[in-house]
Amino acid sequence: MARGRVIFLAERCKACGLCVEFCPKNILVFDDHTINVLGFHPVMLLQPDECTGCGICGLMCPDLVIQVERE
Amino acid sequence: MESEKQILFAGFGGQGVLSMSKFLAYAAMGAGKNVTWVPSYGAEMRGGTANCLVTIANEEISSPLTENPLMAIIMNKPSLERFENKVQPDGTLFVNSSMVDRKCRRDDLTVLEVPVNQLAEELDNLRGANMILLGAYLEKTRVVEVEDALEHFEQIFSGKRKEIIQKNRQAFLAGVEYARNNW
């Protein structure tokens, strides 16, 4: 079971990819099916079960897209 | 007769031209008169002579400047060269004859001479030369009463050492005495 939970404020995402790059579990991807108000494919969690809630995605996100919770 | 009097002070830097003229300004204010004090400024600042214009009046002073002062206090020869033609007709020159080796070239002026440096040497107070001439000047003109000036002496020199104030007072009185005896 996942120990962490990630909440995305997708309308703020500029798809810079820094969270995707630095996620130690490699479980973040761009959501090719969605285009947000800024015109980007926002980031999404591909395998929620794998998230450890380490917070690195939030740490590297320049746009305050990500809120992280952990058990 | 208008009460307004404009007095030019001129000498070289270090002769105490600014301080003697300031003294007069303080004394005039102390005596309840209107007064303005304007140091030489701008182009006249460079060139060795320091000068300063004091205006004293019972009424409000409109112009603190003039082309033709009523009186001039001349502390050295270059100042005489420069200002003898500026003084009003029938005006008065007060000349430090120790430092000026010629007579005034105008015959419409009253010229009063004081061998200021000699007197200062006699008092062993060379720095007091300016106060000697000022004392003589005030005794003669009563632009401000000598008594009024003496009354404000401590106040005007406030902040200075007692001994310095005393020496200036002595020099001032020597000038007063010179004027009484010679003019």
Next chain:
Amino acid sequence: MKTVFKKPESLTDAKFHYCPGCSHGIIHRLIAECLDELKIREQTIGICPVGCSVLAYEYFNCDMLEAAHGRAPAIATAMKRLLPDRYLFTYQGDGDLASIGMGEIVHASLRGEKITVIFVNNTLYGMTGGQMAPTTLLGQVTTTSPYGRSKDWEGYPAKMAELLAQNEGSAYICRTAVNDPPNVVKTKRAIKKALQTQARGLGFSMVEVLSTCPTNWGLSPVEAMKWVEENMIPYYPLGEFKVKEE
């Protein structure tokens, strides 16, 4: 579940106007987290520069001023002198701080002004379209050094942390980067230390943060982070250059 990561209270809800991947956003957030953790948001006044972060007054949830180009340290100086119990920080880019504002920053440091300067070094003028800055690296191509910056023509890049560390008035001078998670954590630690230096009244404090400009560098955000490591850090070494303890 407990929240381990969210927007700090010291930032407003406004969306940043910065380009994708620009590290201004990270640095803003780190400052805000420090204000939250030190509980000084209401005691803090920030001054933002002219440059990409000119609009920073819309993002920080504390009293803010917008300064003329390069003059934030002068503004902060007067404010701190008149409000000595407040925290003053300036947020300045490299053109603002190291070029047009070189005089103000050096003298604020010499006077030991008890202010905290966050200096964002991304090696060029971002807002105006990528011109050469005093921090542009040798050989680096910008729109006004199209053949690459040359030591013989444009001269050498300014090492501001080293320069200001020499001043007796400087109490805390540190250079960090935000190119990877460990460095981001270190940057936050440095900013907090700088604010604490101000709190203790020790003197001038500055954190120089090596930052990215993916747009004007012509790199992706991820490539830009690597560029910091490969090109900037070798010339601009990280670490503390001055730590006054009293």
Next chain:
Amino acid sequence: MKKVLMKGNEALAEGALIAGCRGFFGYPITPSSEIAEYMARKLPKIGGAFIQAESELAAINMIYGGSSTGTRVMTASSGPGISLKQEGISFISEAELPCLIVNVSRGGPGLGGIQPSQADYFQATRGGGHGDYRIIVLAPSSSQEMMDLAILAFELADKYRTPVMIMAEGTLGNLMEPVIVREAVTEFLDKPWATTGCVGRKPNVINTLHLSQEELEGRNRHLTEKYKMISKNEKRAESFLLDDAEIVVVAFGLLARIIKKSVMEARKKGVKAGLIRPVTLWPFPDEHIQAVSRTARTILSVEINMGQMVEDIRLAAGGKIPVEFYGRIGFTPNPEEITRQLLFIAEREGLL
């Protein structure tokens, strides 16, 4: 009533302190430096801040910062220094920060000289820096007014949230005369806009950037309304012997006071002369000019420059009356010189 013999520069500085000024930020330049020196002695003793800035640019931006705290702050400089400060003055005007800027003027252009001058009239009355703005400009003519207008300057600055400039010739800064020292100002306007830390309130922002066209135009309209209000309320001038005057001299500053004597001397010689002395250079007292345009024969603008205020006089006179100019550079004309000029005009116009 306590009278103290004070130089104009000192009277101004003391006036600022009386008005509650607690921050001085400046850079030395002749002939204004005495103001900084005075403040350097006094401010630290009363809990104020004095900083000799590294440059005029830093100094004016310290004013921006200092005023942002709600404190009454000032700077003083002269020609070249005031030019350097213009960017900051533009920012301060748009940010609507009250402050006092003193220009103890010297001659230009360029480094010019250190002699008295009124050649910064255009710069002062047109705002001086970039963008659409004006600043209130006051021109004292005595040591007493140096003090009184400094007090007034802070009052107007706070009331209208605008920089106020005092412009004085160098001679006035150095002139010494008795001054009645005023009572300390004790009532001040609240400044809820100040950036002092947002304890218990929403954050304040002081900013001059307006990227949207609507916002920028709105700001400019707001400032323009304010300037109209200032124009309506704050024009000040002294009139002297205007009732039957055929030749009206317009002059400001110490020069105007000197010309009072010229006017009196000319009257002794049968010339019906009068004087208008603008105390506010901006807003310019145009009604005074308009009034004499209907009654006098000619207007003479006397300035220590090559003809600047004369343009405002002509605008105000609206072609109803000839407006001529007499100017000197680097020198305050003596009263006799202006008397001669008045006699010359009177003779030419057949007024003798």
